[in-house]
Amino acid sequence: MKQSFEYPVLLQSLLNRQQTLNKFATQLDNSIQLFGLASIPLSQDSLWECQFQRLVSWLYVLYWEFGKKADIQFLIDLFQAYGLDPDGLCREHPKLVRALRTIAQHSVVSHNSEPDRRTHQVCQKWFDSTCRLLAPSEDKDWQICLLQLVNEAEKFFDALHQCLLFIKDDESCNEMLEQWKLRREKRLSPWDYDALIRELMSDLGIEGQKQVTTIRKRYQSQWDRYLQSLTNSDDFKENVKRCILDTLLDKTEILMPLGTDDIIQVFHVEAGDREIGKLLGLARNLFRNNSYLTKDELLNELKKNKIKDKG
Numbered sequence: 001m002k003q004s005f006e007y008p009v010l011l012q013s014l015l016n017r018q019q020t021l022n023k024f025a026t027q028l029d030n031s032i033q034l035f036g037l038a039s040i041p042l043s044q045d046s047l048w049e050c051q052f053q054r055l056v057s058w059l060y061v062l063y064w065e066f067g068k069k070a071d072i073q074f075l076i077d078l079f080q081a082y083g084l085d086p087d088g089l090c091r092e093h094p095k096l097v098r099a100l101r102t103i104a105q106h107s108v109v110s111h112n113s114e115p116d117r118r119t120h121q122v123c124q125k126w127f128d129s130t131c132r133l134l135a136p137s138e139d140k141d142w143q144i145c146l147l148q149l150v151n152e153a154e155k156f157f158d159a160l161h162q163c164l165l166f167i168k169d170d171e172s173c174n175e176m177l178e179q180w181k182l183r184r185e186k187r188l189s190p191w192d193y194d195a196l197i198r199e200l201m202s203d204l205g206i207e208g209q210k211q212v213t214t215i216r217k218r219y220q221s222q223w224d225r226y227l228q229s230l231t232n233s234d235d236f237k238e239n240v241k242r243c244i245l246d247t248l249l250d251k252t253e254i255l256m257p258l259g260t261d262d263i264i265q266v267f268h269v270e271a272g273d274r275e276i277g278k279l280l281g282l283a284r285n286l287f288r289n290n291s292y293l294t295k296d297e298l299l300n301e302l303k304k305n306k307i308k309d310k311g
Contacts, residue, residue, distance in 0.1 A: 013154065035067060048142035055150065056104060059097045103120065226239075
């Protein structure tokens with residue numbers, strides 16, 4: 001499909017805004033790397049849907065990887081005070097990008113969980129307001145969505161830039177920059193957390209490396225709150241390691257290498273059978289007493305227990 005003239009021009013405008021933001025933020029404080037050097041490849045003959053997904057991926061990297069480290073949320077929190085986002089759409093823009101990326105790159109069924117339902121609702125509401133469809137299918141619909149997303153990203157970038165200008169001219173500029181710096185230092189990325197979890201699990205001799213992401217997703221917000229409560233003189237990384245260690249030791253059952261599918265398969269019980277809960281409860285008690293048990297060892301202990309019950 002031949003590209004229209006409009007999209008490449010709009011995209012270049014967006015890239016220019018990214019570079020301007022990076023430069024201006026660094027001028028304010030050379031320790032700030034707002035959006036890094038992430039760039040987006042543009043294929044001139046791609047379908048509009050492909051271009052849309054590529055743009056979503058790029059924006060996700062900017063907002064939730066580079067932006068998370070730079071703590072762009074600090075700026076977003078100032079939008080209201082500076083009157084930059086009266087309708088609240090700019091504040092919601094990064095969340096929309098995250099939702100769009102989730103449904104594009106992950107298997108999300110709308111009824112699986114409350115977070116999945118919310119993700120679908122956010123995307124469907126946006127698609128409906130943009131192209132009058134809950135889910136685009138025709139290439140022309142994807143083109144409309146693509147141009148709208150570029151437009152919203154431009155407005156978000158402009159709000160960030162304006163916010164930086166207000167900070168620069170604020171009589172409390174130095175104090176605000178110092179506060180922003182402290183917030184960045186107290187923030188660990190998901191990958192930082194994963195590395196610390198793996199390190200501690202290895203030190204403890206605990207299996208369950210595949211569960212690292214699950215553990216981090218369940219407790220990261222709790223650990224983030226703890227980090228924010230630390231004083232400026234505290235060793236942030238060492239303190240968060242202790243916090244993660246406490247979680248691993250206190251919530252040992254989250255590492256249990258056994259789930260409902262294992263019980264159903266090994267003991268030939270139907271889903272919904274109360275026996276599953278009974279066996280998992282027993283396995284949890286066994287694992288709590290000895291967190292070094294492997295899945296096979298736990299299953300063997302459960303089999304022994306069933307034999308005793310029959311006897």
